[in-house]
Amino acid sequence: MNEARISALIEEAGANLYGTEITSEHGRTIFRVFITCKDGVDLDLCTKITHIISPVLDLEPPVSGQYILEVSSPGLERKLTTPSQYKYSIGEMVRVKTAEETIEGKLIEASKESITIQTNDQARKLSYAQILKGRTFISW
Numbered sequence: 001m002n003e004a005r006i007s008a009l010i011e012e013a014g015a016n017l018y019g020t021e022i023t024s025e026h027g028r029t030i031f032r033v034f035i036t037c038k039d040g041v042d043l044d045l046c047t048k049i050t051h052i053i054s055p056v057l058d059l060e061p062p063v064s065g066q067y068i069l070e071v072s073s074p075g076l077e078r079k080l081t082t083p084s085q086y087k088y089s090i091g092e093m094v095r096v097k098t099a100e101e102t103i104e105g106k107l108i109e110a111s112k113e114s115i116t117i118q119t120n121d122q123a124r125k126l127s128y129a130q131i132l133k134g135r136t137f138i139s140w
Contacts, residue, residue, distance in 0.1 A: 002056075005056060005060075006057075009053055010033075013045070014045075016036045016084075017034075018034040018074045018085060019034045019081070020034065020062070022062065022067075028066075033053065033071045034073065034078075035071060035074075036073070036088045041073035057069060076136065076138050078135060078136055079133075079135050080096075080134035083110060083128065086107065091106065091108075093105070093107075093139055094107045094135065094136055095135055095137050096117065096126065096131050096134045097131070097133040097134070098132060103124055103126070104119065104137075105118050105120070106118045109125075114126060114128065115128070
């Protein structure tokens with residue numbers, strides 16, 4: 001599967017590729033495509049993108065054998081593993097674990113090398129190399 005090609009098709013449809021995963025549930029292989037959109041992700045957008053990328057995946061399958069394609073939002077609370085995922089999450093609350101501590105705050109900047117989190121008292125800049133785990137969260 002050519003992820004760059006899938007990403008370009010998703011962008012043409014007005015959304016962004018957040019990530020993909022291959023999983024197995026109840027003996028079936030599932031290929032999940034997570035998308036984001038500044039206007040939000042709804043069922044119509046997921047259906048539209050499914051129709052756009054399905055023919056490409058027929059020619060370049062993401063796995064061998066049969067699989068189910070699912071297109072959805074990555075959710076409100078989600079893992080952050082790539083610089084682009086952090087970029088799409090600017091303005092959201094994040095929890096980042098480093099070797100020394102866990103930092104919570106609003107993600108205010110994300111570049112190719114680092115992120116900046118606004119905590120209660122200061123802006124904290126961290127390189128991706130320092131981050132062991134990261135995720136968005138909702139404070140209820």
